[in-house]
Amino acid sequence: MSTLRFAALRKSLNRKPIKIIDENKRSEIFGENVFNKSKMQQYLSVEAFKSVLDAIDNNSKIDRKEASQVAAGMKEWALSKGATHYTHWFQPLTGATAEKHDAFFEIIENGDAIERFVGSELVQQEPDASSFPHGGIRNTFEARGYTAWDPTSPAFIYGTTLCIPTIFVSYKGDALDYKTPLLRALNAIDDSATAICKFFDKNVKKVNSSLGWEQEYFLVDNALASSRPDIILTGRTLLGHSSAKGQQLDDHYFGTIPSRAMAFMRDLETECMLLGIPLKTRHNEVAPNQFELAPIFEETNLAVDHNSLLMDIMGKTAKRHNFKVLLHEKPFAGISGSGKHNNWSLSTDTGVNLLSPGKTPMSNLQFLTFFINTIKAVNDNEELVRAAIASAGNDHRLGAGEAPPAIISVFIGEQLTSVLKELESVTKGKLSPKEKTDLKLNVVGKIPEILLDNTDRNRTSPFAFTGNKFEFRAVGSMANCANPMTVINTIVAKQLKDFKIEVDKLIKKDMKKDDAIFNVIREYIKSSKNILFEGNSYSEEWQKEAKKRKLSNNNSTPEALKAKISEKTIALFEEMGVMNEIESKARYEIENDEYTLRIQIESRVLGDIARNHIVPTAIKYQNTLIENVKGLKEIFGKEFTIQAKEQIKLIKDISKHIEEINSKVDFMIEERKKANKTLDSNKKSMMYCNKVKPYFDEIRYHCDKLEMQIDDELWPLIKYREMLFIR
Ligand code: ADP
Ligand code: MG
Numbered sequence: 001m002s003t004l005r006f007a008a009l010r011k012s013l014n015r016k017p018i019k020i021i022d023e024n025k026r027s028e029i030f031g032e033n034v035f036n037k038s039k040m041q042q043y044l045s046v047e048a049f050k051s052v053l054d055a056i057d058n059n060s061k062i063d064r065k066e067a068s069q070v071a072a073g074m075k076e077w078a079l080s081k082g083a084t085h086y087t088h089w090f091q092p093l094t095g096a097t098a099e100k101h102d103a104f105f106e107i108i109e110n111g112d113a114i115e116r117f118v119g120s121e122l123v124q125q126e127p128d129a130s131s132f133p134h135g136g137i138r139n140t141f142e143a144r145g146y147t148a149w150d151p152t153s154p155a156f157i158y159g160t161t162l163c164i165p166t167i168f169v170s171y172k173g174d175a176l177d178y179k180t181p182l183l184r185a186l187n188a189i190d191d192s193a194t195a196i197c198k199f200f201d202k203n204v205k206k207v208n209s210s211l212g213w214e215q216e217y218f219l220v221d222n223a224l225a226s227s228r229p230d231i232i233l234t235g236r237t238l239l240g241h242s243s244a245k246g247q248q249l250d251d252h253y254f255g256t257i258p259s260r261a262m263a264f265m266r267d268l269e270t271e272c273m274l275l276g277i278p279l280k281t282r283h284n285e286v287a288p289n290q291f292e293l294a295p296i297f298e299e300t301n302l303a304v305d306h307n308s309l310l311m312d313i314m315g316k317t318a319k320r321h322n323f324k325v326l327l328h329e330k331p332f333a334g335i336s337g338s339g340k341h342n343n344w345s346l347s348t349d350t351g352v353n354l355l356s357p358g359k360t361p362m363s364n365l366q367f368l369t370f371f372i373n374t375i376k377a378v379n380d381n382e383e384l385v386r387a388a389i390a391s392a393g394n395d396h397r398l399g400a401g402e403a404p405p406a407i408i409s410v411f412i413g414e415q416l417t418s419v420l421k422e423l424e425s426v427t428k429g430k431l432s433p434k435e436k437t438d439l440k441l442n443v444v445g446k447i448p449e450i451l452l453d454n455t456d457r458n459r460t461s462p463f464a465f466t467g468n469k470f471e472f473r474a475v476g477s478m479a480n481c482a483n484p485m486t487v488i489n490t491i492v493a494k495q496l497k498d499f500k501i502e503v504d505k506l507i508k509k510d511m512k513k514d515d516a517i518f519n520v521i522r523e524y525i526k527s528s529k530n531i532l533f534e535g536n537s538y539s540e541e542w543q544k545e546a547k548k549r550k551l552s553n554n555n556s557t558p559e560a561l562k563a564k565i566s567e568k569t570i571a572l573f574e575e576m577g578v579m580n581e582i583e584s585k586a587r588y589e590i591e592n593d594e595y596t597l598r599i600q601i602e603s604r605v606l607g608d609i610a611r612n613h614i615v616p617t618a619i620k621y622q623n624t625l626i627e628n629v630k631g632l633k634e635i636f637g638k639e640f641t642i643q644a645k646e647q648i649k650l651i652k653d654i655s656k657h658i659e660e661i662n663s664k665v666d667f668m669i670e671e672r673k674k675a676n677k678t679l680d681s682n683k684k685s686m687m688y689c690n691k692v693k694p695y696f697d698e699i700r701y702h703c704d705k706l707e708m709q710i711d712d713e714l715w716p717l718i719k720y721r722e723m724l725f726i727r
Contacts, residue, residue: 012221017263031276043073068119075117078162088147089163135586178482185489192496212297216338218326225324235328243721330396338477345469356468361440377495379528383563388487390560392598394476404462409533411461460537558685592681668695
């Protein structure tokens with residue numbers, strides 16, 4: 001009997017939900033462990049408080065003296081909450097978060113000890129971070145990296161550690177993390193969008209980008225998950241025959257949340273509330289043991305930090321409940337994978353959502369301006385948008401008939417499609433007063449304030465307008481949202497900048513402001529038609545149609561990543577002050593390498609499991625069959641071939657599968673060796689993608705066949721039906 005599997009099964013079957021005590025109202029504990037504005041007001045001098053606010057609202061610098069005051073206040077608050085350590089908390093390009101804890105504790109001259117935390121420790125640290133990915137930015141002789149305080153995301157206490165959100169840059173200031181380019185992109189969108197807002201309302205001084213993410217995940221019993229080397233090392237199953245019952249009955253989605261999962265969620269929600277992560281919804285997802293949670297949307301930088309923090313807390317909280325959280329985009333073949341919808345919008349400091357139709361024709365014209373510019377931005381940069389969501393895990397989802405395909409398109413709904421059609425026929429040049437009135441009353445004025453009802457019906461679109469926001473649905477569940485959000489905000493910033501130049505040009509030529517806007521918009525509608533698609537994005541017709549429209553269809557990560565270093569992309573990021581050429585190229589290297597490493601690890605694990613677990617088990621069972629056949633021969637003599645017919649067939653079958661597995665593993669290893677000799681990072685990731693990875697399915701096929709033939713008692717790996725239905 002396979003002892004590990006059955007021990008794990010016994011353990012998991014005996015589990016009870018962990019008791020959760022959450023007596024406090026959510027609103028009472030919300031933000032309790034966050035050094036937010038109200039705590040700052042309490043712990044900081046008026047001067048220091050003002051300077052932090054100014055830094056948050058206007059990007060101003062905080063000087064030394066004020067930083068010392070902030071540090072002192074922060075320390076006092078942290079100690080009052082029982083914190084003993086502090087850390088600069090940052091998001092290196094590994095995809096995880098990083099922290100190195102230092103104690104406040106310090107020995108002073110007379111041998112006594114104090115708790116110390118000074119301004120310079122708050123503002124900047126110099127972690128020896130030479131083993132974080134840098135894509136060639138950091139030379140070996142200059143291995144230092146710097147973390148620098150980001151006052152726009154508040155410090156928080158997790159456990160007994162004060163965590164200070166920071167950026168992470170090289171000695172020369174080049175970005176080594178996700179946050180730095182994101183902050184620059186948010187700056188760019190603020191500049192461009194505010195300038196456009198002034199066409200409509202002179203009082204607007206700032207535009208914020210908002211993000212509301214929706215996180216999908218799987219929960220698997222910890223004992224079951226830990227007994228599978230593939231889940232431990234790669235976050236997904238590399239083999240496993242599908243369960244007789246999967247998601248075909250649609251009986252999980254929005255169903256009653258299983259009690260152990262519910263206990264986990266409540267515990268997680270309490271943790272999140274304390275940390276100021278405004279979780280709002282929770283529900284079962286499509287696949288068995290798949291769930292989703294989503295917060296109320298927030299300013300993008302904060303929302304990104306909160307999602308990174310959440311992914312970390314999920315893992316820790318799950319342990320307490322004897323679960324393993326799988327954030328991988330495709331943990332199980334044959335059933336839905338996980339994504340992370342990024343709901344994105346722009347709002348002004350005067351409280352207007354720029355992607356929400358308003359009450360008056362003028363506010364609707366403002367809405368249309370932002371709406372159409374966003375569509376044009378995606379149209380002109382569709383390949384870069386695709387690259388922003390490229391990862392080894394997400395490749396399994398995109399185009400697999402569950403997530404959007406690898407072709408980027410925009411869905412806007414029937415009503416707005418007809419509005420665009422009308423705007424397309426606006427007269428060139430100056431508009432007659434009648435036409436303008438007509439437009440304002442009958443077209444622009446007729447956009448209802450709330451569009452939610454007749455949009456959002458197309459779940460197959462990668463980028464859908466959903467009434468008051470765009471929903472970027474192709475993002476992977478494991479991704480750091482900073483990457484897609486940096487791209488979306490940068491391309492829209494650039495587009496709005498160009499829009500302003502064109503409108504200003506027409507105004508200079510003596511055209512009225514709204515005439516000019518209508519004129520430019522009309523041309524944009526015409527030139528971005530290719531990206532609009534309302535039909536079924538899963539269909540084969542769309543693949544053909546998209547090809548005709550010359551939209552990219554980059555099916556793999558190595559293919560998609562190339563757009564990150566095209567001349568156009570490099571120029572775009574440079575112009576918008578988001579990344580210089582070195583930074584763009586470094587990220588390209590890092591992402592190619594990450595892809596290679598992930599496939600390399602999967603390939604090794606698959607080879608090991610196939611040879612060390614599956615083949616020996618198959619031989620063991622085959623030996624039992626051989627014994628059986630020998631016995632039958634003893635009893636029946638010559639006639640035994642009749643009685644042993646099926647067994648002999650099975651013996652032959654097993655030999656065939658063993659042979660296939662062994663030879664395919666050998667071929668795969670050969671391909672790995674070849675790929676490893678390649679120096680160019682993209683060529684290498686391409687080889688892993690096109691030469692190594694194809695063996696995964698072939699090896700898996702034979703292993704899964706054996707799973708169906710071999711005695712269940714002998715099978716060493718937890719089966720799909722056990723992982724997906726034990727809860
Ligand atoms: P679903 O996509 O599952 O139908 P909803 O459309 O209701 O769910 O919203 C999902 C997410 O959209 C939530 O995280 C919510 O906070 C976010 N959201 C709602 N309005 C906005 C907005 N104006 N900007 C950004 N995100 C938003
Ligand atoms: Mg959604």
